[in-house]
Amino acid sequence: MKMNTETALKWIAEVFNESPGGITPETNREDIPEWDSLGVLTLMADLDEKFDILLTADQMGAMTKVNDILEVLQQHQKLSPAN
Amino acid sequence: MRAEKFISPDEDYFEDHFPGFPVVPGVLLTEMMGQAAGKSLDAEKVPRGKSMLAKIKSAVFREWVRPGSTVELLAEIKSSRPEFATASCQAKVQGKVVASAELFLTFVPINDFSPAYRDVILEEYLLKHPSSGK
Numbered sequence: 001m002k003m004n005t006e007t008a009l010k011w012i013a014e015v016f017n018e019s020p021g022g023i024t025p026e027t028n029r030e031d032i033p034e035w036d037s038l039g040v041l042t043l044m045a046d047l048d049e050k051f052d053i054l055l056t057a058d059q060m061g062a063m064t065k066v067n068d069i070l071e072v073l074q075q076h077q078k079l080s081p082a083n
Numbered sequence: 084m085r086a087e088k089f090i091s092p093d094e095d096y097f098e099d100h101f102p103g104f105p106v107v108p109g110v111l112l113t114e115m116m117g118q119a120a121g122k123s124l125d126a127e128k129v130p131r132g133k134s135m136l137a138k139i140k141s142a143v144f145r146e147w148v149r150p151g152s153t154v155e156l157l158a159e160i161k162s163s164r165p166e167f168a169t170a171s172c173q174a175k176v177q178g179k180v181v182a183s184a185e186l187f188l189t190f191v192p193i194n195d196f197s198p199a200y201r202d203v204i205l206e207e208y209l210l211k212h213p214s215s216g217k
Contacts, residue, residue, distance in 0.1 A: 038137055041167045041189055048162060049169070057166055 002080045005070065011050075012069055015043050025067040032066075043069070051078050084123035084158040088115055092150035107148040112182045113139060116172035120158035120186055124168050125205055131165050132190035133202075140169075140185040152176045166190070 003011070010020050016034040029035045035043075040060045047053040053076050063069060073079040090107055097105035117136035124134040148154060155175040162169045167189050174182040193200075 038189070042138065042187070044164070045162070045167050045169060045187065048164065054164070 002078055003073075004080045008070055008073055008079055009066070011046075012066055015039070015046050023066050025065070025070055027066045029064050047072070051076060053078070084119050084126075084156075084160075086115075086119040086122065086156040086158075088154045088156065090148060090150055090152045090154060094150070097150055105150050107152075107154075109142065109144045109182065112144065112148065112154070112174050113142050113184050113186075115154060115156050116158060116170075116174055116182070116184050117186050117188070119156040120160065120168070120170035120172055121188060122202075122205055122208070123158050123160055123170070124163060124188060125202065126209065127163060129163075129165070132192045133196065134168065134188045135191050136186060137167070137189040138187035140187055142182065142184040144182045146176070146179060146181040148174070148176055148181050154181070 005025070009023060009025070012018075013020050013023050016023075016032050016039055018032060018034070023032065032039070040057075044055060044057075044060055047055060051073065053072065055072065063072075070079060092105075094107075096108060096111070100106065100108050114136070121134035121136065153176070155178075157173045157175065159171045160168060161171055167187065170186045170188065172184045172186060173180050
């Protein structure tokens with residue numbers, strides 16, 4: 001299943017309980033209140049369940065902004081190229 | 084995983100929940116389901132810590148659970164990873180689903196527990212079922 005960046009951002013916003021238009025690829029982790037330790041686990045679980053992407057805690061810890069999540073989706077060919 | 088819990092009519096929470104209409108609080112039913120899932124995960128004997136309920140993804144309470152009921156708790160582990168697990172759980176009384184929940188669990192390092200801590204229920208279960216777990 002591939003999705004475009006807009007859909008991916010909506011999914012990420014849902015993971016972190018943010019409003020759909022509330023984040024951009026440049027949004028930093030510290031600006032998302034629910035991107036805490038539980039948020040990291042929730043993201044890991046969603047990546048696993050929805051995309052079959054399994055990351056380690058270290059890989060998750062290295063992510064500092066939303067674009068890092070998009071890059072993971074890109075690397076696993078889950079993100080459509082930009083229009 | 085299947086577990087059972089008898090709901091004693093003497094439970095103190097019935098006094099307030101609710102006066103004249105004693106029923107088991109939904110949060111306690113959820114905790115029971117979470118603990119059933121947790122025992123199932125801990126029985127896997129993966130060295131990742133003790134399972135703890137971290138998030139209630141969804142919970143539905145279909146029927147009241149009255150004093151004197153025996154609640155059957157069913158937990159199906161949907162995913163079990165080093166850092167997290169998910170479970171689909173049900174609570175039944177006399178074969179009827181009274182509650183269900185989708186739960187997200189994480190693991191607390193065993194060193195965070197008191198040195199005297201023991202999971203007696205799990206130990207007894209594993210003694211009787213030595214082939215359980217990985």
